[in-house]
């Protein structure tokens with residue numbers, strides 16, 4: 001469950017910038033191809049933030065779609081996993097989005 | 110993890126010394142940081158800091174502070190959630206390159222044969238390959254004991270609840286192992302095809318082992334791991350007559366995910382195919398030793414390795 005250590009890393013990254021100010025919201029962006037499950041992060045968030053200035057903060061996770069572009073036929077399409085296969089049969093696919101694993105912003109009181 | 114450098118402690122990581130005795134994992138001097146708001150943080154620390162705090166705003170709210178309504182303030186961060194690990198990995202990479210040390214991160218599901226391959230490699234290459242091992246396991250020092258029996262130095266990292274090694278753990282492992290310039294470090298990661306894929310250690314190369322008893326569809330099921338691999342090894346080839354595993358099909362599936370990974374089939378038990386593994390190590394080690402470091406090995410590995418069998 002790497003989401004736990006990633007969520008703990010998230011808490012420290014936030015504290016690094018906010019110190020002891022109470023954090024009211026945390027905004028993340030987690031793509032479906034990032035290898036991290038948004039639901040698992042939500043699950044870990046309460047545990048990882050307990051006893052810190054992030055406790056009780058609203059966690060908002062933006063989950064962008066995975067998008068790919070085929071280098072053979074130039075078609076653009078949705079990617080739900082890392083099996084990069086264009087409907088035309090080519091596996092030469094460029095990932096345009098979906099690998100994001102970002103701490104976007106926080107709100108402090 | 111420590112807030113400033115990422116020193117991990119959340120999962121009860123323990124690190125042993127060369128004699129196999131348990132060390133307090135995060136020994137070191139106390140040091141402190143003062144942040145941009147004048148607060149001071151103190152923590153124990155045993156290695157250099159990768160991160161400087163100078164990038165923060167000195168004059169008020171210069172970078173990314175925006176004032177929102179209702180008395181709250183939005184701080185824009187836009188940083189990768191793995192930024193701290195990646196920064197420490199970059200530091201490890203520099204540390205290794207500066208010493209001409211090659212570090213190979215060996216990953217697989219539990220039981221695919223990582224320790225067996227390492228024991229056999231260290232035994233067969235003997236003194237011709239100057240190598241040490243960093244063993245990552247959740248519990249026990251069983252694998253480290255198997256390595257120690259070969260006479261090579263080994264450091265055990267028990268990750269406790271953690272299911273992967275991270276760059277900070279490797280940093281502490283390297284400190285404890287203290288590898289010679291020009292030597293090779295094998296890192297046996299925790300047996301797990303999921304989590305270790307996300308954590309760059311700063312290693313020279315990532316080696317992923319899949320054994321023929323696991324099924325040839327592993328690449329599809331664990332694409333992150335195979336995407337990260339520099340070398341994929343199919344192990345337990347001695348069992349191919351007894352199991353339904355198509356080596357070509359496995360390679361085809363790997364290629365769909367990772368067109369550049371090298372690929373070997375071998376048996377760590379019988380020794381079949383090991384010549385190619387030693388050849389790969391030979392290439393990888395001599396490549397890394399040659400151009401960047403001023404302290405390249407005195408005895409070239411080339412030739413010596415191929416004589417081993």
Ligand SMILES: Nc1nc2c(ncn2[C@@H]2O[C@H](COP(=O)(O)OP(=O)(O)OP(=O)(O)O)[C@@H](O)[C@H]2O)c(=O)[nH]1
Nearest residue numbers: 218219220221222223224225300344345376377378
């Ligand atoms: N038949 C056969 N068995 C093998 C081979 N390599 C390893 N094994 C056996 O597979 C089992 C697991 O091997 P290990 O080397 O302990 O595997 P590991 O990847 O280090 O396992 P963990 O550290 O638990 O993740 C042992 O019983 C080995 O003897 C092989 O090439 N052929």
Ligand SMILES: [Zn+2]
Nearest residue numbers: 001002272304
């Ligand atoms: Zn995990």
Ligand SMILES: [Zn+2]
Nearest residue numbers: 070073086088
């Ligand atoms: Zn196409």
Ligand SMILES: [Zn+2]
Nearest residue numbers: 111114116154
């Ligand atoms: Zn520190």
Ligand SMILES: [Zn+2]
Nearest residue numbers: 223224252297
């Ligand atoms: Zn092992």
